Amino acid sequence: AQSVAQPEDQVNVAEGNPLTVKCTYSVSGNPYLFWYVQYPNRGLQFLLKYITGDNLVKGSYGFEAEFNKSQTSFHLKKPSALVSDSALYFCAVRDYGNNRLAFGKGNQVVVIP
Amino acid sequence: EAGVAQSPRYKIIEKRQSVAFWCNPISGHATLYWYQQILGQGPKLLIQFQNNGVVDDSQLPKDRFSAERLKGVDSTLKIQPAKLEDSAVYLCASSLSGDSNQPQHFGDGTRLSIL
Numbered sequence: 001a002q003s004v005a006q007p008e009d010q011v012n013v014a015e016g017n018p019l020t021v022k023c024t025y026s027v028s029g030n031p032y033l034f035w036y037v038q039y040p041n042r043g044l045q046f047l048l049k050y051i052t053g054d055n056l057v058k059g060s061y062g063f064e065a066e067f068n069k070s071q072t073s074f075h076l077k078k079p080s081a082l083v084s085d086s087a088l089y090f091c092a093v094r095d096y097g098n099n100r101l102a103f104g105k106g107n108q109v110v111v112i113p
Numbered sequence: 114e115a116g117v118a119q120s121p122r123y124k125i126i127e128k129r130q131s132v133a134f135w136c137n138p139i140s141g142h143a144t145l146y147w148y149q150q151i152l153g154q155g156p157k158l159l160i161q162f163q164n165n166g167v168v169d170d171s172q173l174p175k176d177r178f179s180a181e182r183l184k185g186v187d188s189t190l191k192i193q194p195a196k197l198e199d200s201a202v203y204l205c206a207s208s209l210s211g212d213s214n215q216p217q218h219f220g221d222g223t224r225l226s227i228l
Contacts, residue, residue, distance in 0.1 A: 043219030103155030
C-alpha cells in the first residue's frame with residue numbers, strides 16, 4: 001500500500017526566508033503526488049500536483065515542489081515565506097491504479113515576522 | 114463556483130448516541146469522499162462514492178458507520194452508536210471524476226466531540 005512520510009512535526013522560518021517542507025513516499029508503481037494546506041478550522045486546500053513530465057511543479061500562492069524519483073521525495077518549497085503561509089501542510093500520494101489517497105501526518109509551518 | 118458544503122460544523126454527543134453528517138459536493142462532481150481526521154493525523158479515507166455507487170469502503174467500520182449517496186449528489190454519513198474514539202473532524206471531499214490524477218476539493222468539515 002502507498003504511504004507518505006513527513007519527518008518534521010514543525011517547521012519554523014523567518015518571514016522572507018525560503019521555506020521547505022519535506023515529504024518522502026512509498027508506492028508500488030508510478031506515483032501521483034499532491035500537496036494540500038489546511039488553515040485552522042478549515043478543510044484542506046489543493047496547492048499542486050505531480051502526475052508526469054517536468055520534475056518541478058508550480059502551484060498556488062507561489063509554492064512549487066520538486067519530484068525526485070531516485071530519492072522518492074516530493075519536497076514543497078517557497079522562495080520567500082509570508083506570515084500568512086503559517087498553516088498545516090499535508091503531502092499525499094496515489095498509486096496509479098489504486099484510487100485511495102494516502103496522506104502524511106502533516107507539518108505545521110510557523111512563519112515568524 | 115460554490116465549494117463543498119458540510120453541516121453541521123460542530124456536534125457534541127454522548128457515547129452510544131447516534132449522529133449524522135451531511136455533505137453537498139461541488140456541482141457536477143461525480144466522485145465523493147468521506148474522511149476521518151483525528152487530531153495530529155492526516156485524513157483517513159472512510160468511503161468513496163462514484164455517482165451513487167460505492168467504490169471503496171474497506172476502511173469504514175461497518176458495525177457502526179454507514180453512508181449513502183442515493184441520488185448521486187449529496188451524501189450522509191452516520192455513526193450509530195458513537196464511541197469515544199470517534200472524536201475527530203469528518204471531512205467531505207469531491208472530485209470531477211475518480212481518476213487518480215484529479216485533485217480533491219474539501220469542505221470545512223464537521224468537528225465531532227464524544228463525551
